[in-house]
Amino acid sequence: MLLLAGVASVSVHAVQWSNTELQLQYGNLDIPTFAGGGDSVHLIYTLQHASGWKYGDNFFFADVLDARDPGFQDSDLYSEWYSNFSLGKIRGKKMRAGSVSDVGLFLGVNWADDANVRKYLPGLRLSLDLPGFAFANLDIAAYIDDSAGAASGGAPSEDDTFMVDFNFARPFTIGESNFSIEGHVEYVGERRNEFGGQVEAWILAQPQLRWNPNDRFALGIEYQFWMNKLGDGATDESAVQALFAWKL
Secondary structure (H helix, E strand, O other), X not given: OHHHHHHHHHHHHOEEEEEEEEEEXXXXXXXXXXXXXXXXXXXXXXXXXXXXEOOEEEEEEEEEEEEOOOOOOEEEEEEEEEEEEEHHHHHOOOOOEOOEEEEEEXXXXXXXXXXXXXXXXXXXXXXXXXXXXXXXXXXXXEEEEOOOOHHHOOOXXXXXXXXXXXXXXXXXXXXXXXXXXXXXXXEEOOEEEOOOOEEOOEEEEOOEEEEEOOOOEEEEEEEEEEEOHHHOOOOOEEEEEEEEEEEO
């Protein structure tokens, strides 16, 4: 965390662009069978930040998950941080090849409070130049577990695996109204937990459809599709959540 704080401090002093927003989502989400099964209405409060600086860019979000039913994700906290170092920016020379407009090296950290989960994701980013997109990235990373494990009262620790993630934003207009489709689709490979149990590979897609009436507010929906949610082969989620975003 000290390393990430140092990266953030450097980027603040050389920031080229910045976007910070608060989000509120409301929807009915599935509960994996290992946590009791069923479903529960969730309120999710999110602080999200993205910024660019001299040598790359940073992305961070923190979710406060408030399930209406006690138990799974009842007042839980989950966050992710990614710092990307652009080889094109560092070299001072574009690294273009076909649709690839830049190559980056990044480090990610995923952290969950209640489950005592911590993952490190060192990887490679391919920035894509796609017509009409504000940005599009293909990230390929190791998925390294550094969790405390079941002995700490959290989720079982897991073997290391890999992740592939496509993240994007595509603005468009209808008449005089501004909209956007943005989000990500990720694939995380299968692995085993500390008890030898199978943790299935999953696909998680979280596209958002936003109506942007002005530069500060956005209304819309987020569709969450999660095959093998949290590695549970018996839980495939398909849920629509109401979305409100306030840009700071």
